[in-house]
Structure formats: C-alpha cells, structure tokens
Amino acid sequence: MAMISILASFTVAERTRGDAAALNIAGSLRMQTYRILNTLHELRFDLEKDSVSLNAKLSHALDDFTDRLKQPDLIRAMKKATDQQLVAQHQKIEHLWVHQVMPSLRAENRWDASHFYDQEKTLEALFIEIDSLVSILENNTENKIRLLLFIQFTCLAFAIVIILVSVEDLRKKIAQPLKRLMLLVREASQHNFSIRSELKGEDELSALGQTFDDMATQLSASYANLEARVKQKTLELERSHAALQLLHDASHHLYEHGGDLCRGAVPVLKAVEKLLDIGPTNLYLASDEMPHLTPVMTTQVITRPAYCKDYSCNACLKTDTPDPIPVSEKTKIKLTLPISAGNQQLGTLETHYPQGRVLSDRAIRLLETLTDQIGTAVYLHNKSSERQQLSLLEERTVIARELHDSLAQSLSYLKMQVSRLQKVQQKETVSATQETIIAEIRTGLNNAYAQLRELLTTFRLQLNQPSLKEAIQQTIDEFSKRMQLSIQFDYSLPPSLLSPNEEVHLLQIMREALSNIHKHAQATAIAVELSFVRASVHLLIQDNGVGLKDGKVPENHYGLIIMRDRSMTLGGHLSIENRPEGGVQLHLNFSPVSVKTPSSIMLTPIQPS
Template sequence: MKSRSPLVNRIAIVVCAVVLTSIVSMATTLAVSKSIEGNATAINMAGALRMGAFQLLAHAASPGNNHTGEDNIRGLAAKYESSLTNSAITRTIPDTADHPLAKQYRAIKANWEQTLRPGLESHPQGAPISAGMLAATETYVDSVNQLVSMLERRTEARIGLLHLIQIISLAFSILIIVALFVDLRNRVLKPLRKLVNIAGAVGEQDFSQKANLKGSDELAQLGSAFDQMSSELALTYYELEERARSKTEELETSHAALQLLHTASRSLFANHDLCSGAVPMLRELEQLLGIGPIRLYLHDKQLADPVQVVTTASVERPFYCRDHHCNACLVTPELYDELPIEDEDGRRLLLPIRTPGKLLGTLEVWYPADKGLSDTARRLLETLSDQLATAIFLEQQITEEQQLTLAEERTVIARELHDSLAQSLSYLKMQVARMRRLNIEGDKKNAHNAILDELSTGLNSAYRQLRELLATFRLKLDTPDLTTALSKTTEEFSERLGKPIQLTYNLPPQALSPNEEIHTLQIVREALANAVKHADATEISVDVVFESPQVHAKIRDNGKGLPNGGQPVNHYGLIIMHDRARTLGGQVVVQDRDEGGVEVVLTFVPKSRHLIPADAANT
C-alpha cells in the first residue's frame, strides 16, 4: 500500500495533535472533575460535624429524665457517628494511608471514638460541662475544622489544576493552530501563490519564472513539475516560433521566387537569347534560395554528350558567350572556390527539361550539403525547369518554323528560276548550236566562231551556276543546327571527289539563326564545289568552329591554288559568296595556302553582334 505524502502527513499530524490535545484536556478535566465530585457535600457535612459536636455537648448539659436523656445522648451520638462515617465524607478521603486527609480523618475518628463519645455518654444528664469536656470538644472541633480546611484546599487545588489543564490545552491548541498557519503559509500559500503567478506568466508567454520549491511534499513536486513544464513549454514555444519564423521566411522567399519566376518567364519568352534571358533570373534565384551554381545543358540527338549553354558561375568566359560586355556569370577564383560544388561538400540536383515525349535538356543545381534543399525550393526549381522547357521548346519551334518558311520560299524561287531563267538559258544554248551549223565563208568566219565560243562559254557557266543555285535553294535543314546538313554536304562532295572530306564542327546548339545557317551552308557548298571542280585537289577539310564571339568556317584543299595567285575575275560563285558574307555581317577571304592549295575563310558574329564592339568582333 502506498504511503501518504508529506503534506498529507503534516496535516494528519496537526489534526491528530489537535484531537489528542482535546482528548487529553477532556480526559483530565473529566478525571479532575470526577476527583472533586462530592467534595462540596463532604465539606458541608464536615462543617455540620462541628455544629453537631457542640449540639451534643449542649444536649448533655441540659436537664431532663436520666433514662430518657441517656437514651437520647446515645441515639444522638450514634446518629452523629453515622454522619462522621457517611460515605459522602469517606469517599473524599484518599485510600493512601499516609495521605494528610486520611491521617486527619483517622485522628478525628479516633478522637471521637476514644475521647468525645465516651465523655458524652458518661456525662450526667443536666450536669454542667466540665472544662476538660469542653476542651476535648474544642480540640475535636479544631480537628474537624482542619479536615474541612484540607478538603477545601484540596478542592481548590483540583479546581486550580483543572484551570491549569485548560490553560495548557488552550495554549497548546493555539500553538498548534499558529504552527499550522505558519506551515500552511510557508508550505502551501506561498507555493500556491508562486504556482498561480507562474501559470499567469505562462498564459502571457513568459516562461522565465521558476518556482524553485524545495522539499519532497506535493507542492514541491508540483512546483518541480511546473518548472519542468515551463521549460518544456518555453522550448516548444521557441521551437514553434522558430518554425513559424522559418516558414514565414520560406513563404516570403517562395513568394519572392514566384514573383521572380513570373517576371523572368516574360523575359525568357521575349528574349530569344537563352543565356541573357536566364542568367540574371537564375542569379537572383540563387540568392533567394541560398543555392548555386546553376547550369543548363541542352541535349542534341546528333551529339553523345549534353552541351552546356548557361551557367551562373564561371571563372573563364564560356566558349558559347556572344556578349563580351556581359559579366553576369563571371566570378573570381576565390569566390568560385567557396561555392558548394563537388569538391566543396556540395550536393547536386538534376532536373529534366522536358516536354511531353521529348527530353530537351537538364538543369543542374548545386546546393550546400549541410543546409540541404527544402521541399519549397525543390518545387520552385521544378517550376523553373517547366518554364525553361516551354521557352526552349517554343524557341526551337520558332527556329524550325523559320527554317521551314525560308526553305519554302527558296523552293518557290528555285521553281520560278527553273521555269523561267533555266528554260531561257536552254533556249539560248539551242540557238547558239543552230548558229554553229550556219556555213559562213570568208573573212567573217573566224570572228563568227570566236563570238559563238564566247557565247557558249558564258551560257554554260550561267547554266552551271543556275544548277548550283537551284540545288542550294532546294536544300532543307532537318535539324536546328548545321551538323546534319554539313554531314550530308561533305558526303555528297566526297562521292564527287572520290575521297572522304574531313569535317570538324563545334558550334553550340542554337548558335545561329535559320538565315545564318542557310548562308553558311551555301558558302561551304560553293567553296567545296570550286575545290572539287577547279582545284584538282586530293584532300579537302571543312572546319566550322565557334571562337566566342565569332563563327569561323574554313574550307581548305591541297589543289593547284588560285590562277596567277589572285581571285578569278568575274567568277560568279565567289561574288555570291562575298554577298552572302556581307549579309551575315562578316567577310569571306579566299587565298592561297603556303603549303599549297586554297583556303576559304568565312568569319562573322552571329545574332547578338550588335552587342559586340567592332574591335572585339575582329579580334
């Protein structure tokens, strides 16, 4: 069975003390009152014994019949003795033999039995009272007075004892009550007041107050529980407050990021340059979410590895950069070394850039491993990848539509040329053939033949140029870049040459507009046609490379070189090549190589050439 707690024990002890005090007080009061019970009767009867003794003496001295007087004295004496030995008196006499009251009562009884009674019984009726008899009676009465006095003192002492017991009980009860109040004040009221104050402070979100109650009673245990509860509530409140603050900051960050994504989405769709449209937005997103660097890779079915087209942090200018005044992605080596990349305990998140049924690229996001990436940040990055996918897909669609439109226009032009100019040239060739059949004699024959030869040469050259132009106009690009078209072109001229033509290509995806791709391809085809037909070359190479911000297309052969070391006059193919280069904002240089052969070099700045100063474009 579980024992009672200290507070209950103290209250039980106090109650027991009060009850015990009351019981003791009542018991002693009852015992004292019992001990003095009948004392008043005994005192009265003892006092009557004094008067009775003198009455007996007076009766003995009065005259009367002897026999009657004798019988009267004896009867009165017996009656007096019965009063002396009455239980009302003997009950007040202690049983202890050496008690003063017992001694005094025995002395009175002995004096009565031995002196006074025999003297009264032997005294003649009516005879005067002798002095001895009177003295004996007075001695007896003095003894009775002493007994009465002793009874009175004893009764008064018992009453005084009763008063003393009552006073002691009252004082003890008061002390117990005072001690109880003090104990209650120190151990109950004050702790309860502290606990109430703590409860009020907790209600006002003040967890600093502590009870600090000592002891092992219920209130001390309750105070310890309150202190522990207050500490736990404080910790919980601070944790909840911190979580609320963190969630608020996260929501604010998310809201700011959503606003940034909303603003950036318009920039992505309005700006046809992915780098300049995405990098500022990605940098702001990195600062908001505490992540970075972020890199964007595009996939190309013609290439084995993805091609990086956007980065937010780079020590050197990326090779695909077109704007040499833009430093958005350039950082110092010290800052780059502090970024959470693979060597700096960073973690990488790869998000696909996809549309339904097509993977366009990959978004690579680096973030600190110790902080991790929140679900909100992950969802925002997924939203960003969807926006990038839409922007890239639309850009590719626009590019393909431009290519298709341009191809359709060129097909229409080619058809018109074939139906008009090609037929006219064929008709002129037939007329020249008819004129050759005419028999012209005399001095005019040589001049006539010379003119016909010139006409035939010009018509053949024009017809050949027209066929090349028609072949070029009918050429279609099946991909957003030049890779496939250049591969097919080199394969076509490799068959004409009888040997493979080496192709080197490293342009970034979407580096050129559809118009720039068509013009570049036509210049390469014209240069290859010249090398195959006129140079008597055995080796030909084509290099189309991107050296930011310029595109270089180089066609080299090991043929016989240019006639007389210079460019042929009135060569329609070269004239068209120069016109196309000027359309691209660049130039074509045709020159002999030191090791033999001819080198055709096309140089131009694609798309954003207006952002590059002229001196930078020519470097």
C-alpha cells in the same frame, strides 16, 4: 486536544465533587467544637442557673458533632481521597473524638476544675486537628483546582501550538499549492506552459499539481507541435504562392524572350534555386546537328561560357564570392529532369542539391512543371524557326524554279546563240578583236550559267536538308566524290545559332571555297572546321594544294568577289592566305544576329586555335 481537556476536566471535577461538602462539614465541626467549648464554659460558670438545659444543650452539641463527623459526604470524601494524610487526619480526629473527647465530656466528674481544664485542652487539641483537616481539605481542593487550571492552560497551549502548526501546515500544503496552481492557471490561460507547480508529496494538491505539470508538458508539446505545423504550413503556403508566382513569371519570361533562354529561363531558374535552396542548374538541349546534348544555359558560373550568345547579359554569372570547391567534391546530388514536348525529347535540366537532403514532392513537381514550360517554350521556338526556315526555303524553291525556267533558259539560249555565232565566224573572216569579244562573251555566259547552277544546287540542298550540319555534310560529300578524296569536317555550333539567311551565306561561301579548291588547288587533303568561339562563328577551310600564286589573292576573281560580298553581308571578316606548310587557308569570322556582343570583341578578328 479538546477531548483530552474535557476528559481531564471531567476527571478533576469528579474527584473534586464532595470536597466542598466535606470542607463545609469540616468547617462546621470546627465551629461545633467552639460551641461545645462555649457550652462547657457556660456549665462551669453558670451551673446553678440552668444546669439541666445546659446539659441538654451540651448533649445535643455532642450528638450533633458525632452526626457531623459521620456525615455521608465526609465519609465519601475520605473514601475517594488519594491523600493518605487527609485520611489519617480524619481517622485521628475520629479516634480523638470517640476515645477521648466524647468519654471525657460524658463522665460524671466532668465539672471538676482539673477535669474541665483537661477537657478544654482536649477540645483545643481537637480544634487544632480539625483545623488541620480543614487546611488539608482546602489544600487538596486548591491543588485540584490548580491541576485543573494547569490542564486547561496546557491544553490551551497545546491547542495554540497545534493551531499554529496546523495553520503553517495549511499554508505550506494548501495555501501555497493553491496559490501556485492559480499562477499556473493564469499562465496557462496566456498560453504559457513553461512554469511548473514543483509540488512534491502524496496529498491531493500535490497529485493535482503533478497532473497539471504533466498536462502542461503535454499541452506545451502540443502547442509547440501545432505552432511548428502551422509555421510549416504557412511556409508551405508561402512557398506554394511563390511557386505559383514563379510559374507565372516563368511563363511570362519564357514566351516574352522567345528562344533567348538566358534572358527568359535563367532568372526563373535562379528564383527556383533561391526558393528551394538548390543549384547550380544546367540546361542541355538536343540538336540534329550534334550527336550529344549541347549545353545552352547555366545559372552559376564564374566565367562566361563559350556558348554564350549575349555578352551584354550577365544572368548566368555568379555575383557573390566564387566557391573554390567544385560541386563534385562537395558531395552534392545531381537531379536530372527530362525536357520534352509530347513524345519529342528536347533535352534535360540538371540541378544539384546537398547530399543528405531529400527534395519534397512539391519541389519536384515544381521543377517538373518548370521543365514542361521550358520544353514548351523551346518546342514552340523550334517550330517557329522551322516554319520560318521552311517558308524561306519554299520561297527559295520558287525563286530557284523561276530562275531555272527563266534565267537559266535565257542563259542556255544565249550560249547556243554564241555557239552559232562562233560557227558562222569560222566560215567567214573576222578580226581578232571580234574573236576575243566573242570568247569573252562565251566565258561570261559559261561562268554565269555555272554560278546559276551552283545557286540552284544550294537552294535544293537547303530544301531537302533543313539542318545546317546535314546540308554542309551533303555539300562536303558532293565535293569529296568530285575530288575523290576524304574531306575532314569538324562541326561545333550551338543549336539555333544562325538565321536562315546566315546559313545560306555561310553555305555559299563554303561551296565557293571548295569549288575553287577543286578547280585550282590540286589538293590531296582538305579540312573544314566550323566553330563558335567568344561569341563569333569561325569557318576555317584548309588544303595542302599549290597555294596562291605569289601569295596574292586574285583581284578580279568572280567567286572571290562573291565570297567577300557575302562575308560583308554577314558583317564578318574574310581572309585568304597561303599556309606556311603549303596550301591555302580561308578564315571567315562573323558574329551572328542572335549574338549580342560588345564592340571590343567585334573589332579584333579572332584566330582559331
């Protein structure tokens, strides 16, 4: 726009150049016309005074007018003029001067009154024409000046408009984008990458804004990814810490409570379930007394399991609202982990988790470490129980040996002396009272010797067969051979339920009962059932023999007295009665020392199904 203004000004100035000179010349021509007319007046009225000088003055004035009319500046201005009126006016003046005024003023009769009047009219006409020329020149000059002003103002207006448009364009394309970019920079410095520049276009700032948007998107994704990874790592560290704390607590609980897995393992397993969001978890242990794995513990049950040993403990019971949908119907996956100590398989730990979820290696390692701790605790408890039982059995072996070497020999000696006494009595006459007393002494000695032999047999059985089930099975096999019949045997006791003393008392009661059946029942079918129901051990022995006479138990029967004493030692209840279908039923019900039960369960004897 500045170049246009400069070019327009230069063009107008170039076209105006010489107009001032032409205007001055035209003005001087008008003035020279006045001089010629004034000289004519002087010649007319002062002819007698100095006509020669006036003629010379007039001639000089005419020549000067002619020279002025032919001035180069005026000729150039006429040649450059685009206004035909100006050119025509100049030509008219030149024609009027050359063909009318000049010839008239140089004529011989120019001083006549009539001729002077015509010359005066001609000069006035010339003056009017020159004045018109001057007016035209002035108008043309003013028009050029107005054109120049118009061009200047127009260019100024366009410049102002262009400046305003440029300012607005700069504001929209530079100021606002820069302000937006600065906002993005400030927000990005505060780790806020959610704001976008929203710049559209092909300019550099738009490209910069789009690049910044892409960078913000990538940084936002990177920060989100990093935050997620940090959160995940933090959660993993917290879980690792919780796992380490859990393993420490597990070690403390398991070894503090010994073989009580409910109090020792259930809280730990529930903590694992909460930590890993799994469950329920069940623990099964192998036993020499059972052909299959036996459930010994669970973490989420609605009712107390049958194998529960501690009715004051509610660790395995669910405290929240029971889930009516079974686990198998909820598409849960079962994970079974072996429990072992060295090469010895002790059982399995079974847990469940939702289908579609994958347990991490860390979670599986935690479960494996926990199973190792449980296996170690179970193994140590079993070894402790075995050492205790073997120590007790060794002590019993020593007692049996001492009884055999001392009391058994003494009883044998007394039996032989009684036999000698009876032979001496056969040779001599004795009273009936003496014979009766001697017979009673012999019977007592025989019974005492038989009881001693049974006791020694029991001790030897326990020494050779540490397992209660195997010891009972050996006893049943022994009496089966004696009575030449098959004895039905059903065993369903949880492992490690009875103490060694309880096992001895239970085995002695069973042997005494089978011995009485062998001696008195004349039975052809015998069934022995040993079970654990509602925190109580139930021993049920049934036969189809002749039954009790008059349905009453003999009061002074030595073997029955021993059985009642043993049942009282166990803290249980012993009942012997005839069966409706024939034979006798013996039922022993007691709660082992390892089982903690409320008094309401112990007060009422439980009849087995």
